Amino acid sequence: MRIKLAYGRQGLTVDFPDDATTVIEPREAPGLPDERQALFQALDQPIGCRPLRQWLKPDAKVCITFTDITRATPNERLIPWLLEYLAPWVPPENIVLLNSLGTHRPNTRAELERMLGKEVVERYRVEHNDPENDAAHMHAGTLKDGTPVLLSRHLMEADVRIVTGFIEPHFFAGFSGGPKGIVPGVAHQRTVLSNHGPRNLSHPNATFGITRGNPLWEELLSAARLAEPVFLCNVTLNTHRQITGVFAGDLEQAHKAGTEFVRRESMCAVEHPFDVVVTTNSGYPLDLNLYQGVKGMSAGARIVRAGGCLILACECSDGVPPDSAYERWLKGARSPAELLAQVEAAHTVQPDQWQIQIQAQIQKQAEVLLYSALPTETVRACLLTPCSDIERAVTERLQKAGPQARVAVLPQGPLTIPYLQSA
DSSP, X not given: OEEEEOOTTTOEEEEOOGGGEEEOOOOOOOOOSOHHHXXXXXXXXXXXXXXXXXXXXXTOOEEEEEEOXXXXXXXXXXXHHHHHHHTTTSOGGXXXXXEEXXXXXXXXXXXXXXXXXHHHHHHSEEEEOOTTOGGGEEEEEEOTTXXXXXXXXXXXXXXXXXXXXXXXXXXXXXXXXXXXXXXXXXXXXXXXXXXXXXXXXXXXXXXXXXXXXXXXXXXXXXXXXXTOSOEEEEEEEOTTOOEEEEEEEXXXXXXXXXXXXXXXXXXXXXXXXXXXXXXXXXXXXXXXSHHHHHHHHHHHHTTEEEEEEEEEEXXXXXXXXXXXXXXXXXXXXXXXXXXXXXXXXXXXXXXTHHHHHHHHHHHHHSEEEEESSSXXXXXXXXXXXXXXXXXXXXXXXXXXXXXXXXXXXXXXXXXXXXXXXXX
């Protein structure tokens, strides 16, 4: 059975045994016949609030947030169309486009031109969230532990705040999109570190597909509400990056409608755990680095048996990324167990600690192999086992597990979220 895995820009085709393989893919929703018209209609008929045109005045300062290069949002279509919609009411000099990086690295000029289009970058003011710069953020309130909610000054000083993005299952926030466009998207690092700390991340409901009852997501929502009024513009996508739905309007209500749509398309029950699970991180741009690849690991880990094998195909063309807090965490330990002990012993939450905690917990459950463009020594330094041949690795581990062993394949990684029916 030949299966094409989402890997980098080109994909990766691998042979799997016909009689032992279960393929788990999202139910493919068709793309909208006219994406631009669907967007305009959603802006004029939003969920839970006034039409966007009623928010606009010629002297209004508008801030539009957009997701960074590690996300699959079709910014190159969505942002120009949104600017076209605003054009009759708001001049370009009154609009700032804010890259909702969270704590990720800034994108280069060339990346921005690919993401937004050269004309947009040349004509409009484009800013990055600056997560460690106190002066770039404003105090909006506090989290439950007293940590200040510090949000981008560009967003808070705007008269009209439009938050864009796309909705997919998220490995600890339930779903992406919605309030995540504000926290962590345009928040200060202190706010992000507190929300993403062990007090929230260790809760069993901090996982794929759960929002209500997930303390991490509920805190994200309450923090994001401090930026209101906010007009949300989220989309859903199929595996071809075609827009399958536009969910615009109230921050919570529009996001909820989008998550219900995604849940029907992406969540998939299985009857039993598998001896081997092969997953991806949904290909480029989502598999730019290993940090993002932990999402793909998390999707596969939900259905791998204890002591089984998880194989992640994640290109990592942008590295681990290099010189990141995530890389320093990994290189500062000799084993996943030691890594987890360091996380649990930390007195304060450090950048990227959440990703480290999740990866180490997965490695307690199963052997994790990585097929990537990273050098072998880099993979080993990241406490993972390099894999140069997925087909051979699967064959060897199925033989070791016995004649009844089975492998599950998630070609699109976390775009499909499997779960055990008994769970």
